[in-house]
Structure formats: structure tokens, C-alpha cells
Amino acid sequence: MSDDQDNGQDTGRALPERGLPAERVLGDVKALRAGDRPTHGGRLFAYVYDPAVPGLDELAAAAHAGSAHVNGLDPTAFPSLLAMENALVGAASRLLGGGTGTNAPDVVGSVTSGGTESLILAVKAARDARPDVAAPRIAVPTTAHAAFAKAAHYLRVALDPVPVDPVTLRPSAAAVAAAIGPDTVLVACSAPSYAHGVVDPVAEIAAVAAGAGVRCHVDACFGGWTLPWLRRLGEPVPPFDFAVAGVTSISVDLHKYAYAPKGVSVLLHRTPALRAPQFFAYAGWPGYTMVNPVIASTRSGGPIAAAYATLRHLGEDGYLRLAAATRDAVAGLADAVRCTHGLRLLAEPESTVVCFTSTDPTLDLFVLVDELTARGWHTQPQLSYGDLPASVHLTVTAAVAPRVAEFGPDLADAAAAARAAGPVELPAGLTALAATLTPDALTPELVAGLAAALGLGAAVADPGPAAAGGGAESGPGGGFAPDATVNALLDAAPPALRERLLVEFVGLLQRPTY
Numbered sequence: 001m002s003d004d005q006d007n008g009q010d011t012g013r014a015l016p017e018r019g020l021p022a023e024r025v026l027g028d029v030k031a032l033r034a035g036d037r038p039t040h041g042g043r044l045f046a047y048v049y050d051p052a053v054p055g056l057d058e059l060a061a062a063a064h065a066g067s068a069h070v071n072g073l074d075p076t077a078f079p080s081l082l083a084m085e086n087a088l089v090g091a092a093s094r095l096l097g098g099g100t101g102t103n104a105p106d107v108v109g110s111v112t113s114g115g116t117e118s119l120i121l122a123v124k125a126a127r128d129a130r131p132d133v134a135a136p137r138i139a140v141p142t143t144a145h146a147a148f149a150k151a152a153h154y155l156r157v158a159l160d161p162v163p164v165d166p167v168t169l170r171p172s173a174a175a176v177a178a179a180i181g182p183d184t185v186l187v188a189c190s191a192p193s194y195a196h197g198v199v200d201p202v203a204e205i206a207a208v209a210a211g212a213g214v215r216c217h218v219d220a221c222f223g224g225w226t227l228p229w230l231r232r233l234g235e236p237v238p239p240f241d242f243a244v245a246g247v248t249s250i251s252v253d254l255h256k257y258a259y260a261p262k263g264v265s266v267l268l269h270r271t272p273a274l275r276a277p278q279f280f281a282y283a284g285w286p287g288y289t290m291v292n293p294v295i296a297s298t299r300s301g302g303p304i305a306a307a308y309a310t311l312r313h314l315g316e317d318g319y320l321r322l323a324a325a326t327r328d329a330v331a332g333l334a335d336a337v338r339c340t341h342g343l344r345l346l347a348e349p350e351s352t353v354v355c356f357t358s359t360d361p362t363l364d365l366f367v368l369v370d371e372l373t374a375r376g377w378h379t380q381p382q383l384s385y386g387d388l389p390a391s392v393h394l395t396v397t398a399a400v401a402p403r404v405a406e407f408g409p410d411l412a413d414a415a416a417a418a419r420a421a422g423p424v425e426l427p428a429g430l431t432a433l434a435a436t437l438t439p440d441a442l443t444p445e446l447v448a449g450l451a452a453a454l455g456l457g458a459a460v461a462d463p464g465p466a467a468a469g470g471g472a473e474s475g476p477g478g479g480f481a482p483d484a485t486v487n488a489l490l491d492a493a494p495p496a497l498r499e500r501l502l503v504e505f506v507g508l509l510q511r512p513t514y
């Protein structure tokens with residue numbers, strides 16, 4: 001490939017024969033990034049959290065760079081990291097009902113790499129606190145984040161799904177109670193759920209869990225850093241934090257609404273004793289004794305320092321201001337949905353999510369999503385599940401506020417275009433195939449055939465540097481952005497088949513480039 005470089009046809013190889021100048025390399029990364037969805041500007045309603053605060057990115061990047069090579073493996077070797085980590089945990093604790101008040105619980109916590117790691121560790125701590133239970137189980141609402149299922153899978157804990165009311169989108173305390181058995185080690189609830197932005201009845205659920213002697217984890221990964229500010233702004237936020245007696249642990253992601261760069265979440269426990277089984281220690285080898293509070297052992301100080309800098313720069317007044325802007329943006333977007341014929345809010349917004357569905361069979365939500373994309377609005381389609389219809393999810397951040405006025409007309413326009421285009425018609429036989437195919441019957445050949453039938457063949461067969469990041473001609477997101485046809489196919493398939501199909505597709509995408 002060095003020949004390619006010599007010919008000026010560099011393929012973007014990660015390890016060229018001869019190293020390239022810094023400027024050139026940065027230019028390459030920038031070129032690859034050009035095909036990504038826009039992380040800033042308030043037009044991407046998932047994946048990113050943008051406060052649109054001038055200078056904040058630069059500050060966080062500088063703090064990140066200064067600690068990137070510091071290793072969280074040993075807090076005694078790098079006290080700077082320990083100090084910043086303790087300060088972050090303290091800030092999260094104080095915000096969520098811990099702190100130094102006389103009646104405040106003795107909350108402790110750890111900084112993890114993200115919400116998923118926090119949830120896995122909450123499940124691990126609950127599991128390992130009950131060595132008497134041979135086959136532990138967790139009771140989790142069906143609307144709770146998929147990371148609980150991942151935790152159950154990784155930790156070999158059985159998952160008991162708790163049904164939610166199809167109208168309120170919340171589990172009842174009675175349904176939680178019914179799911180608790182002698183082997184239940186943890187009950188979970190969300191504040192709020194990611195998909196719909198609905199806050200579960202935490203106080204009632206925690207009471208049921210406490211009555212059964214079971215831990216109760218509140219997944220506030222998404223909302224833990226917004227609900228307290230919204231409450232201070234006068235919004236009716238129900239009790240969801242350590243002020244609720246039965247709540248034993250809470251997760252809150254700083255890389256979401258604390259607006260820190262990615263790689264930081266906080267897992268809090270009501271007491272040190274509740275946290276103890278989260279830790280892992282091992283001295284049975286000739287090297288250093290490994291003591292890990294979290295899953296990773298070597299950990300970069302970068303994300304922790306960046307989060308620390310972000311929190312200190314924004315301060316309480318900054319977060320309050322950003323929460324107010326976000327609340328107003330949510331109200332404006334929800335109004336736009338209410339004004340659009342054929343759309344209905346799936347839940348009245350009570351946090352920072354706007355989620356809507358279609359009430360008109362001629363208005364296909366997945367087509368609408370594509371029409372919005374064509375107009376520069378990147379929304380997140382959600383497939384139907386059980387008795388819950390397909391929906392469109394908008395994670396709203398402060399950066400959306402100045403854009404709200406543009407959204408309404410574009411939404412109306414996109415809805416009209418989607419109606420004119422009509423619902424997706426899958427290639428003949430594909431709907432029936434999707435509905436009847438079992439995951440086991442999915443061979444790589446069949447997946448390749450499906451990919452080809454859906455027009456994904458070229459993109460997945462040869463992503464190349466352009467499709468990996470610079471495929472402008474195939475739209476934002478590169479060469480494999482699932483479109484309405486793919487979503488319609490997935491929607492027709494049962495969840496187990498969706499999983500298999502997407503695993504196969506992602507497996508096709510994740511191929512080394514040489």
C-alpha cells in the first residue's frame with residue numbers, strides 16, 4: 001500500500017509503511033469525520049449532547065489531553081485522578097439526595113465509562129451481595145434500557161421483564177411486586193426511560209422492593225443530570241433519588257446531560273456496604289494485586305478530567321440555564337408534533353425526550369424519518385414492540401433551542417412528503433419471510449441476500465474509506481445508514497430475528513480494511 005501512498009492514492013490505512021506528517025493525518029481524520037452526522041448544531045436528536053456553550057469543547061479537550069495518559073488503575077500513583085473522581089461522585093451525590101446534610105445517606109460511588117458499565121456494575125453488586133442465591137434474577141420494566149439485558153447476559157443473571165401500561169408507559173408497583181420472587185436480587189426502574197422519556201413511579205417501586213428486602217436501582221443515566229434542575233425550575237418532577245428510602249443505587253451519565261465528552265458515568269450506592277460487592281480484587285498471581293472498583297482496569301484519566309473541567313466551568317447556574325433552554329425546546333418541539341396532522345405524542349414530555357407516533361396509516365414513520373433526514377433533521381426511529389407502536393425519538397439538548405422555530409415547518413413538510421411517497425413496500429415475500437424466519441435459520445448467505453435485496457450489498461461488501469466515514473453521496477452516516485426499507489423489514493421481524501439480522505449486518509460492516 002505504500003505504493004498507493006506514493007501514487008497519491010492513500011487508502012486510509014492505519015499503519016502506513018512510512019509515517020505521515022501530523023497535519024496530513026489530522027486532515028485525514030477531518031475528512032473521515034465529514035461523513036458523520038452533525039454532533040453540533042442542534043439537528044441530531046440522538047447519540048450526542050450539545051449545550052452549544054462557546055469554548056466548552058476546547059476547555060474539555062485541553063483537560064482531556066492533560067490527563068489522557070494518566071492511569072486510573074492505581075489511585076495512589078495518580079492522586080489527581082482520585083481527587084477528580086471523588087469530586088465528580090460528590091457532585092452527583094449532592095444532586096441526587098446524598099451529600100453532607102445531617103440526614104443525608106452516606107452515599108459512595110465510582111466513575112465508570114458509561115451508562116452500560118454503571119448498570120452492569122449495579123447488577124454485579126446486587127448479584128454478589130447474595131451468594132446464597134444460586135440462580136439470581138432481576139426484575140426490570142420492559143421500557144428500561146437494553147443495558148440491563150446486557151448485564152443479565154454477561155453476568156448470567158435471569159431477566160424478569162415487568163410489563164408496562166401501554167398508555168402511561170410505566171410499570172405499576174403491583175406488576176413489579178408480581179415479578180419479585182425469592183431469587184430476585186435487584187429491581188430496576190428508570191428516571192426517565194430512554195425510549196419515551198417517562199419517569200417510572202420510583203417511590204412506589206422502591207417501597208415494594210424494600211418490603212421484599214431487594215435492592216432497587218434507579219437508572220437515571222439519561223435524566224439524573226436534568227431532572228434536579230427541572231425541579232428547581234418549578235417542573236413537577238416526582239421523587240426519584242436517594243430521598244426515596246428504598247432506593248439503593250442510582251446511575252447518572254455525565255457524558256449525557258452534564259455535557260461532558262464521552263466516557264463518563266457515575267454509579268452511586270446509598271451506603272459503602274451496598275457498594276462493597278461491586279469491587280473486584282485479585283492477588284493470586286505474581287504481578288501487582290489488582291483492585292478494580294469498575295470493569296476496566298487501566299483507565300484513561302482523560303474523560304474524568306474533561307468531565308471535571310466541564311462541571312466546574314458550567315456550574316449550577318450554567319446547568320440551570322441549559323435546563324431551562326432545553327425545557328423550552330422540548331415544549332416547542334412537542335407543539336410542532338401536536339400541530340402536525342397524523343402524528344401523536346406517545347407520551348406527554350416530562351423530561352427531555354419528545355417521542356411521537358403516527359395515527360395515520362398513510363403516514364409511514366420510517367419514511368417520515370428519511371424525509372426529515374433529507375431536510376437536515378436526524379431523528380431516531382424506534383421499532384414497534386409488543387403492544388407499543390413504532391415511534392420517533394428525539395433526545396433534546398440545549399443546542400436545539402435556537403432551532404425549534406425551523407422544526408415545525410420542516411416537520412409538516414416532511415409529513416406531507418412522506419404521505420405523498422406512501423408507506424414502504426418491501427420486496428415481494430420479504431415481509432412474510434421476516435415474520436416467519438427463525439434466527440437459527442439465518443445463514444450468512446441469507447443475510448448477504450437480504451442485504452443485497454435491500455440495496456445494502458455494495459455498502460456492506462466493500463465499505464472502504466469513503467463509506468466508513470466520507471460517503472457523502474449516500475447521505476449522512478456513511479454507506480450504511482438504515483433507511484425506511486431496512487426499518488420496515490426490521491419492524492416486520494420479531495425481536496429475536498431483529499437482533500440476529502443486525503448482528504449479521506454489523507458483522508459485515510466490521511471488517512478490517514487493509
Ligand SMILES: Cc1ncc(COP(=O)(O)O)c(C=O)c1O
Binds near residue numbers: 114
Ligand atoms: C436510561 C439509560 N440507561 C442506560 C443507557 C446506556 O448508556 P451508555 O450508552 O452510556 O452505555 C442509556 C443510554 O442512552 C440510557 O438512556
